[in-house]
Amino acid sequence: MAEPKVALQISPPQELVFQGPFTDVVTSPLRLMNRGTQPICFKVKTTAPKQYCVRPNSGIVAPGHTFEVSVMLQPTGNEASVEASRHKFMVQYCYAPHENVDLEGLWKTINPADLSYSKLRVVFAGLSNANTTLGTQEETPASIKYIQNSTTKSVHHTPPGIQTSSHVTNLRSGNDDEFARMQQKAQKAENELTAVRKDLDDIMKKYTKLQHDRLHGQAEVGFPTLQAILITVAGLLIGLILGKLM
Known part of the structure; x- marks a missing residue:
């Protein structure tokens, strides 16, 4: 063979x-x-x-x-x-x-x-x-579709406590308006306070003049009463201004 x-x-x-x-x-x-x-x-x-x-x-x-x-x-x-x-x-x-x-x-x-x-x-x-x-497993159309759906949800869903950009913009706009109103209110009160201070300054000048006249001449009858009235008016004006600022 x-x-x-x-x-x-x-x-x-x-x-x-x-x-x-x-x-x-x-x-x-x-x-x-x-x-x-x-x-x-x-x-x-x-x-x-x-x-x-x-x-x-x-x-x-x-x-x-x-x-x-x-x-x-x-x-x-x-x-x-x-x-x-x-x-x-x-x-x-x-x-x-x-x-x-x-x-x-x-x-x-x-x-x-x-x-x-x-x-x-x-x-x-x-x-x-x-x-x-793991080596032989293949993705089925159903599993792929599930992954895509879950991804879409995660993109459009906003977690609780997290504000969207549009909501933050609205809040910022509202805060800006409120801040402007407060500024106007404070400016108005500042102007009124300046006016009161001017009035008080005028009152003190008149009081000083009266004191001077009293020392060099006969004092007018009822001056203590006038002094008390002026001080009371000044206190009321200051209280009114402070009340508007609160």
């Missing part, structure tokens, strides 16, 4: 399984068994080289022997960052052209027709259901 093109048996054949938790290095073994009669050269490649460490990533499997490769997933720190659907591995291999093979130069010079390939996808076991749900 004719020997297969390249008699390399890969185990597992289709999937590399990594068992969580993924907060530390997780290793999945990849076994390569040479079932032929010639040495087989291999090289392991991945679509996510920054997240995996492959030791060794290339080598030679002697006839009838099994070669074990350690595929190590680096710690992620967060299960949600694991993207299993994007991680794949490929094993490329061929028969060794001679005994002393330069593996680095081999993959650059070999005829692609002499290469064989085996692809494996990555499976992450032990992921929590919460992360799986």
Whole structure:
């Protein structure tokens, strides 16, 4: 019976399984068994080289022997960052052209027709259901509509105790009118008070003149009564002005 093109048996054949938790290095073994009669050269490649460490990533499997490769997933720190659907591995291999093979130069010079390939996808076991749900859940039209409605409400709703700009403007306008009225009232009272002070000044001048006349001549009858009346009138005027200011 004719020997297969390249008699390399890969185990597992289709999937590399990594068992969580993924907060530390997780290793999945990849076994390569040479079932032929010639040495087989291999090289392991991945679509996510920054997240995996492959030791060794290339080598030679002697006839009838099994070669074990350690595929190590680096710690992620967060299960949600694991993207299993994007991680794949490929094993490329061929028969060794001679005994002393330069593996680095081999993959650059070999005829692609002499290469064989085996692809494996990555499976992450032990992921929590919460992360799986988060990764696959999609928004429904109903949920989107609900978000839009709640956003519209939050825009047009004014919380209790918070005044709108139009209300504040109305209050400011009313306060300005009241302030103007108070200013007019205070100015009027100030004018009246000035007039009273002038009247009091005139009264004091008359009183001083009467005192002077009394010292140099006969005092008029009833002067004490006139003095009391003038003082009473002055007190009433001051009280009236102060009452208007209150």
